[in-house]
Amino acid sequence: xxALWGVTFVVIKIALRDVSPFVLGGLRFAVTAIPxxxxxxxxxxxxRLYVGFALTAFVLQFGLLFWAFKLGMPSGxxxxxxxxxxxxxxxxxxxVFGEKPRRPQIAGMVVxxxxxAWIGAESGTSFPLVAFALNLCASAAWAVGNLxxxxxxxxxxxxxxxxxxxxxxxxxLPFFALAWTFEGGAAVASSxxxxxxxxxxxxxxxxxxxxxxxxxxxxxxxxxxxxxxxAPFTLLVPVVGLLAGRLALGERLTxxxxxxxALVATGLALPVAAAQWRRRS
Numbered sequence: 001x002x003a004l005w006g007v008t009f010v011v012i013k014i015a016l017r018d019v020s021p022f023v024l025g026g027l028r029f030a031v032t033a034i035p036x037x038x039x040x041x042x043x044x045x046x047x048r049l050y051v052g053f054a055l056t057a058f059v060l061q062f063g064l065l066f067w068a069f070k071l072g073m074p075s076g077x078x079x080x081x082x083x084x085x086x087x088x089x090x091x092x093x094x095x096v097f098g099e100k101p102r103r104p105q106i107a108g109m110v111v112x113x114x115x116x117a118w119i120g121a122e123s124g125t126s127f128p129l130v131a132f133a134l135n136l137c138a139s140a141a142w143a144v145g146n147l148x149x150x151x152x153x154x155x156x157x158x159x160x161x162x163x164x165x166x167x168x169x170x171x172x173l174p175f176f177a178l179a180w181t182f183e184g185g186a187a188v189a190s191s192x193x194x195x196x197x198x199x200x201x202x203x204x205x206x207x208x209x210x211x212x213x214x215x216x217x218x219x220x221x222x223x224x225x226x227x228x229x230x231a232p233f234t235l236l237v238p239v240v241g242l243l244a245g246r247l248a249l250g251e252r253l254t255x256x257x258x259x260x261x262a263l264v265a266t267g268l269a270l271p272v273a274a275a276q277w278r279r280r281s
Contacts, residue, residue, distance in 0.1 A: 001213075001218055001221075002233070002234070002236040002237050002240060003240055004209050004210055004213050004214040004217075005210060005214045005234075005237050005240075005241075006236070006237045006238070006239065006241045006243075006244060007205075007209075007240060008206065008209070008214070008241075009075040009076065009078055009079045009082075009241045010245055010248045010249060011202045011205050011206060012024075012066065012069055012206070013069055013075040013245075013249060014198065014202055015199055015202035015203065015206070016066060016069050016070055017199075018199070019191045019195065019199060020179050020183055020187055020188065020191040021063065021066030021067045021069070022175045022178040022179035022182070022183070023175070023176070023179050023188055023191040023192065024066055024191075024203070025059070025062050025066055025171065025175040026171070027172075027195075027203050028062070028206045028207055029058060029170075029171040029172050029175070029207070029211070030168075030172040031203055031204065031208075032165065032168040032207040032211045032212060033165060033166070033169045033172075036165045037165055037166060037169060040159075040166070041162060042166045043152075043158045043166065044155070045152060045155045045158060045163070049151065049152065050163075050166060050167050050170065051170060052145075052148045053145050053148045053149060053163075053167050054167040054168070054169075054170035054171050055170070055171075055174070056145040056148065057141070057144075057145025057146070057148070057149070057167075057215075058167065058168070058170070058171040059170075059171045059174050059175065060137075060138070060144075061138045061139075061141040061142045062138070063138075063175065064137050064138035064141060065078070065134070065135065067134050068131040068132075068134035068135045068138065069131075071128050071130060071131040071134070072127050072131055073127050073134075073135055074127060074245060074251050074253075075241065075244070075245040076238075076242040076244070076245030076246060076253065077119065077126075077127070077242075077245075077251075077253060077261070078135055078241070079237055079238045079240075079241025079242060080119070080238040080241070080242065080260075080261040080264050080265070081116060081119060081132065081135045081136065081139065081264075082135060082138065082139050082142070082237075083139070083237055083238055083264065084112065084113075084136060085139040085140070085146065086112075086234050087105075087108065087109035087112055087113070087267070087268070088139060088140050088143035089142075089143040089146045089147065090109065092143055092144065092147055093150070093226075097147070097150065097226075099226050102274070104271045104274030105270075105271040107270055108266075108267040108268060108270035108271045109267060110267070111263055111266055111267030111270065112264045112267025112268055113267070115259075115260040115263025115264035115265075115266070115267060116136070116260065116264060117260075118259060118263060119132070119256075119260035120132050121256070126254065126257070146222060149163075149218070149219045149222045149223070150223070152219065152222075152223050153224075158219075158223055160215070160216045160217070160218070160219030161212060161216035164212060164215045164216050164219060165212065168211065176188065179191070221233075229275075233272070234268070238261065238264070242261070
C-alpha cells in the first residue's frame with residue numbers, strides 16, 4: 001500500500017501536464033469501475049456508505065489534490081502534507097467512534113502540526129499558499145472517508161476491493177460536471193484530445209494501482225483495526241513520495257521544507273514507536 005501510494009504523487013504530476021484535474025479524476029474512476037463492476041459482486045452495505053465514501057475519499061480528496069498539483073504543488077512535498085490525514089483521522093474518530101487518542105498520539109499530532117506550519121510558512125517561494133491550503137483540505141476529505149470506511153465493520157466482513165470498485169461508479173459524473181462548470185466544454189474536449197500513451201498509462205496506474213490496489217488494502221486494514229492504529233503507518237508514504245519526486249522529476253526541497261517534513265514524519269512516527277515500546281516492556 002505504501003509503495004503504491006508513494007509513487008502515485010509523481011504519476012499525478014505527470015498526468016496533469018496537459019489534462020484538466022477534473023477530467024483526470026473522471027477518467028481515473030471510470031477506468032476503475034468499468035468493466036470491473038460486471039465481474040465483482042456488490043458488497044451488501046447501505047447506499048449511503050457508497051455515496052459518502054465516493055464523495056469524500058474520491059471526489060473531494062482528489063478534486064482538491066489534483067487542483068493543488070495544477071497550481072504548482074511539488075509531488076514530493078505534497079506526499080508529506082497529505083499524510084496530515086493521519087492525525088485528522090485520529091481526531092475525528094474521537095466523537096464518531098469514541099476511540100480516544102493516547103498521549104503519544106496527541107504529542108505526535110502536535111509535532112506534525114508544527115511541521116506543517118513550518119512548511120506552510122515557506123509558501124510563495126516554491127509553491128503558492130492556495131496550493132498548500134488545497135492540499136490540506138484534500139487530507140481532511142480523506143480523513144472523513146477513512147471514518148466512513150471504518151464504519152464498514154458494523155456490517156460484517158466487507159471485501160475492500162469490491163467496495164472500492166462499486167464506489168468508483170459514483171465519481172465520474174461529478175468530476176466531469178465540475179470540469180464542464182469551471183473550465184467549460186472546450187477545456188474538457190482539449191483535455192481528452194491531449195491524452196497520449198503516457199497519459200493513459202498514468203490513468204491506468206491511478207485506477208488499478210493506486211485505487212484498486214492501494215484503497216483495497218487500506219479499506220481492509222481500516223475494517224480490521226482501529227483507525228488510530230492504522231492511520232500512522234502512512235508515515236512511510238512520504239519517504240517513497242520524496243524519493244520518487246527526486247528521481248523522476250528532479251524535485252528539490254529547501255532546508256525549511258526538509259525540516260518541516262522531518263517534523264511531520266517524526267510526529268506521525270511517535271505513536272508507532274510508543275506502541276512498540278509498550279509491547280516490549
